[in-house]
Amino acid sequence: MKHRSPLFTLAAVALAFAIMFTVNMLASPPGNSSAEPASPPTPAATATNSTSPSSVETAAVSPSPTATKSAEDSRFSEKIVYAGRAEDGAGAIAVAVLGTQSAAYFCDGRSVEAWYRGSVTGGDLSLKSKKGAILRASLDGDHLKGSLRVKNERVRFEINEAKKPAGLYRARGSKTTIGWIVLEDGSEVGIQTTGAKSAPAPELNPEAPQVTVDGENLDAAPVNGDEDL
Amino acid sequence: MASVPVPAPEAAPAQPSGTKIVPVVIAFVIGTAVSIGLGVYGRLHTPTGYAVNISGFSTGPAAKAFLATIVIILAIVQTVTAMGIYGRIPLRGAWVNPVHRWSGRLAVLISVPVAVHCLYALGFQAYDGRVIAHSIFGCFFYGAFVFKMLILTRDDSPGWALPLAGGLVLTGLTALWITAVGYFFFV
Numbered sequence: 001m002k003h004r005s006p007l008f009t010l011a012a013v014a015l016a017f018a019i020m021f022t023v024n025m026l027a028s029p030p031g032n033s034s035a036e037p038a039s040p041p042t043p044a045a046t047a048t049n050s051t052s053p054s055s056v057e058t059a060a061v062s063p064s065p066t067a068t069k070s071a072e073d074s075r076f077s078e079k080i081v082y083a084g085r086a087e088d089g090a091g092a093i094a095v096a097v098l099g100t101q102s103a104a105y106f107c108d109g110r111s112v113e114a115w116y117r118g119s120v121t122g123g124d125l126s127l128k129s130k131k132g133a134i135l136r137a138s139l140d141g142d143h144l145k146g147s148l149r150v151k152n153e154r155v156r157f158e159i160n161e162a163k164k165p166a167g168l169y170r171a172r173g174s175k176t177t178i179g180w181i182v183l184e185d186g187s188e189v190g191i192q193t194t195g196a197k198s199a200p201a202p203e204l205n206p207e208a209p210q211v212t213v214d215g216e217n218l219d220a221a222p223v224n225g226d227e228d229l
Numbered sequence: 230m231a232s233v234p235v236p237a238p239e240a241a242p243a244q245p246s247g248t249k250i251v252p253v254v255i256a257f258v259i260g261t262a263v264s265i266g267l268g269v270y271g272r273l274h275t276p277t278g279y280a281v282n283i284s285g286f287s288t289g290p291a292a293k294a295f296l297a298t299i300v301i302i303l304a305i306v307q308t309v310t311a312m313g314i315y316g317r318i319p320l321r322g323a324w325v326n327p328v329h330r331w332s333g334r335l336a337v338l339i340s341v342p343v344a345v346h347c348l349y350a351l352g353f354q355a356y357d358g359r360v361i362a363h364s365i366f367g368c369f370f371y372g373a374f375v376f377k378m379l380i381l382t383r384d385d386s387p388g389w390a391l392p393l394a395g396g397l398v399l400t401g402l403t404a405l406w407i408t409a410v411g412y413f414f415f416v
Contacts, residue, residue, distance in 0.1 A: 005330075006381035013337050013374070020345035117290075172357045221356050226276075228290050228413065 074100050075123040075139055079224060081167040082144040083181050084159030085189075092181040092189035093157045094168035095125065095137060095144055098225030102127055104135055105168055105179045105223070106148055106155070109189040111198045113179060114150070115229040130229075160184070165206035170227070171220035176213050180204045180220065248387040256379035256394075264372030271353030271364065293343045294410045300343075301406045303336035304399055311395055337374060340402075344371070363408035370401035 076097045083094035091108035100120045104127050107113035116135045118127030123139035125146065137146025140158070147156045162168075162184055169180040169190075178201045180190035190201030192213060202211045209220035223229075310329035313320025344367060353364040377394035380386050 003382050003384075006378040009334055009337075010375060010378045012334070013341065016338055016341040017345060020342055021349065024345060024349045172359075174358065219356065226350070228409075 074120045076120055081162050081222075081224075082159045083162035083166055083168065083183055084157065085183070086155045086157040088155070090150065090153075090155045092183065093148070093155075093159060094162065094181040094223075095127075095135075095146075095159070096168050096223045096225035097125070101226040103168070103223050103225045103227055103229055104137075105170075105181060106135070106150065107179055107181065107189055107191045109191065109200055111191070112150060113191040113193065113198065114148070115179065116148075117227075117229050164222075167206075168223040169204055169206065169209060169220045170223050170229070171209075171211060171218040173213060173216045173218045176216070176218070178202070178211065178213070178218065178220065182206055247385055249383075249385045250387060252383050253380060253386050253390045256376050259379060260372040260374075260376030262372075263375045264368040267348065267371055268353050268364070268368040271348050271368070274348070274352055276350055276352035276354075290413055293346060294413045296339050296343050297406055297410045300336045300340045300402065301410075303332045303339070304402050306332040307336065307395070308399060311392075315392070336402075340370075359408050359412060363405060366401050366404040366408065370398065370405055373397035373401050 074097075079098050081094060081096045083092065085091070086093050086106070091106055091112065093104065093106045095102060095104040097120060102116075102118050102120055102125050104116040104118075104125075105113070106116070114129045114131070114133055114135075116127035116129050116133070118125060118135070125135070125137045125144075127135040127137075129135070133149055135146065135148040137144050137157075139145075143158050143160055145156075145158045147154055149155070162182070166182045166184045166186075169182065171178045176192055176194045178190060178192040180188050180201055182188050182204065188201070188204060190204065191198050192201045193199075194214075202213065204211060204220055209222075211218050211220060307329060309318070310320065310325050310332070312318045313325045314329060347367055353368070355361045355364065373394060377391070377398055380390050380394050
């Protein structure tokens with residue numbers, strides 16, 4: 001005896017994949033800046049939609065009727081990294097922008113560091129660290145001007161584009177995460193963190209970005225802005 | 230809608246004489262092909278860096294973590310109802326099979342936007358162990374799902390085939406969740 005319903009399920013999932021891909025492809029070219037929907041779809045709505053196979057289409061599409069902010073909304077270059085020292089010598093900061101996504105890293109080279117993740121709106125960046133610390137910055141000519149909070153102190157910065165090999169690098173091992181800000185003059189500011197312990201990062205050669213920490217070989221990769229940090 | 234593998238507990242161990250292994254092998258080969266196909270696509274396609282976002286969340290990753298967590302919860306429902314269907318736990322009633330079927334369908338549908346975001350925006354990546362594992366398990370999961378659905382179409386598969394397929398799906402999903410959401414929330 002044969003059952004056909006699993007085949008329908010398979011077909012429905014394949015259709016859902018196809019729809020999601022289509023939606024993504026349509027949304028990718030710049031120019032699609034559809035507005036936010038009146039109400040974000042709730043999981044409950046998704047659940048209701050999925051109660052019959054015929055509504056698979058709605059179920060698959062409903063979580064994403066809106067396009068992400070399209071590249072047109074951004075006044076930044078499609079892919080750019082800014083790096084420099086914060087004011088008052090508080091540390092170094094690097095901000096990477098890719099499309100409408102952004103990632104940033106602040107560190108003092110000794111013990112204080114924070115990774116930030118966020119998005120681009122026009123010429124403004126709004127980023128947040130995992131602990132909820134906020135970093136805001138705006139384009140000012142070809143500089144990036146902004147501020148962040150470290151240990152309840154406001155740190156301001158005004159930094160320029162960092163052209164490779166300068167930029168922001170990150171390496172992740174089984175226990176250790178390392179961040180490096182490589183400045184235009186070739187100097188590096190970085191921290192390696194293992195568990196709750198932080199220490200200055202080992203020297204990074206951006207041309208051959210590999211370091212050894214506790215016998216583990218780690219590959220450092222440039223941070224472009226779209227990474228999950 | 231009869232994806233129920235075993236209608237009655239006494240039929241659970243499929244009668245060894247009438248079982249056929251060839252369809253299981255074919256299903257496995259197709260599932261494997263799906264996994265490899267997804268991996269190849271993820272590797273060859275240039276990640277766009279972003280994809281259609283799911284509104285209502287602070288960030289794309291948060292939305293994905295939320296949806297993936299719903300999927301994991303549904304997977305727990307899947308495991309419990311499957312144990313009931315196979316008589317491993319005293320869970321009886323006309324609702325068990327439909328709940329198993331529909332929670333599974335819902336789970337896999339909810340996983341689709343997450344997976345498409347991964348494939349379309351990020352691709353198959355290998356820059357560290359977690360990411361390699363996540364990429365591999367992502368491809369593995371949908372292959373295992375296809376394998377399971379294909380096994381469900383027949384009653385003459387050996388008794389171990391369906392639990393094996395279900396176990397593979399669950400293993401894949403758990404590994405996916407740990408390598409992504411666990412990391413997102415706890416690391």
